[in-house]
Amino acid sequence: xxxxxxxxxxxxxxxxxxxxxxxxxxxxxxxxxxxxxxxxxxxxxxxxxxxxxxxxxxxxxxxxxxxxxxxxxxxxxxxxxxxxxxxxxxxxxxxxxxxxxxxxxxxxxxxxx
Amino acid sequence: xxxxxxxxxxxxxxxxxxxxxxxxxxxxxxxxxxxxxxxxxxxxxxxxxxxxxxxxxxxxxxxxxxxxxxxxxxxxxxxxxxxxxxxxxxxxxxxxxxxxxxxxxxxxxxxxxxxxxxx
Numbered sequence: 001x002x003x004x005x006x007x008x009x010x011x012x013x014x015x016x017x018x019x020x021x022x023x024x025x026x027x028x029x030x031x032x033x034x035x036x037x038x039x040x041x042x043x044x045x046x047x048x049x050x051x052x053x054x055x056x057x058x059x060x061x062x063x064x065x066x067x068x069x070x071x072x073x074x075x076x077x078x079x080x081x082x083x084x085x086x087x088x089x090x091x092x093x094x095x096x097x098x099x100x101x102x103x104x105x106x107x108x109x110x111x112x113x
Numbered sequence: 114x115x116x117x118x119x120x121x122x123x124x125x126x127x128x129x130x131x132x133x134x135x136x137x138x139x140x141x142x143x144x145x146x147x148x149x150x151x152x153x154x155x156x157x158x159x160x161x162x163x164x165x166x167x168x169x170x171x172x173x174x175x176x177x178x179x180x181x182x183x184x185x186x187x188x189x190x191x192x193x194x195x196x197x198x199x200x201x202x203x204x205x206x207x208x209x210x211x212x213x214x215x216x217x218x219x220x221x222x223x224x225x226x227x228x229x230x231x232x
Contacts, residue, residue, distance in 0.1 A: 040218040042158075049208050049225050050158065055218035093158055097217050101174055102148070104158040 002027050002096050006105035012113040019081040021108045023094035028074045031098065038098035041070055041079045044107075045090045053092075054079065086112060115139035117147075117209050117223035124229045130197040133226045135209030142190035143167040146212040148219060149183065149194045151205040159205075163212070164192055199230045 003026045013019045029038045037057035042050035052061045054070035057077055067082045081088055089112060094105040120134040135147065149161040162173040164183040171183045177196070185192045196203060207226045210219040 038217065042219075049222035050210075050219070051222070052218055052220050055213075055216045055220075059216070061218075061220065095158075095218070097212075097219075100163070100172055101160050103160065104150075107157050 001101055002029065002099055002103055004094055004096055004103050004105035006092075006094060006108050008108060009106070010109040010111065012111045013081075013084045014113045015086065016083050017113075019084050019088070019110055021079045021092050021094075021110075023072075023077040023079070023105050025075045025077075025096050025098075027098075029096045029098035030074050037073055037077070038096060039070075039072070039077050040095045040097060041068075042093045042095065042104075043088075043090045044093065050093065081110070084110070084112070115211075115221055117211060117221055119207075119209060119223040119226045122227040122229070124231065125199050127200055127230055127232055129199050129230075130195060131199060131228050132193055132195040133207050133209075133228070135192045135194070135223050137166075137190045137192070137211070140211075142187060145214050147185075147192050148210045148212060149181075150208045150210055150219075152208070152225075153202070153205040156205075161194070161207075166190075166192060196228075199228075201230050204228065204230045 005024045007022045039057040041054040044050045058070045069080050071078050091107045091109050093107050118136045123131050143166045148163045164171045166185045182195045209223040211221040213220040
């Protein structure tokens with residue numbers, strides 16, 4: 001099974017500032033046949049189901065604001081919120097869907113400083 | 114619009130079973146795999162298993178093998194997750210989630226069903 005880790009566990013960022021979340025997979029999630037990283041990012045606000053933000057490590061889901069961006073390849077990935085807004089307060093999870101079982105990271109809580 | 118609507122909250126005693134339903138609408142039911150993911154209070158997301166609505170094949174998380182069963186009814190576009198021999202650690206919100214057919218990430222989620230196991 002592929003194990004996912006995230007850092008930090010939580011972070012507090014001022015409104016308008018950048019937030020950066022890191023995610024590591026124990027094995028590569030890069031599928032060589034199509035050169036796609038099977039890595040997604042989800043946002044979960046309190047009392048709500050997760051919402052898909054990013055898939056293939058860097059492709060924004062339709063309707064997701066462009067302040068959210070994903071980068072990385074292989075085993076190391078980053079989610080960046082370029083200018084934090086109040087509505088971005090949430091827990092963010094990375095997920096590998098390269099192999100079964102698909103696995104989520106433990107989550108990173110983002111708050112306003 | 115595309116949506117997954119789940120059944121309501123349940124309260125069960127230890128040792129009992131629970132069945133949660135997830136009704137799909139707005140897309141071709143048999144075109145996308147469906148997953149079940151649970152979240153214990155204050156905890157992260159735990160994958161439980163996957164069902165192919167087309168043929169009904171399933172794969173379950175190893176730690177739940179023998180206790181979880183996923184089925185589907187194509188006539189009503191509904192998938193079901195049954196968990197047996199419930200214990201207090203099964204108290205969680207249970208979500209169904211659609212795997213997008215193009216890019217495989219979980220693009221649509223149900224609203225969640227709270228299952229409480231308590232004597």
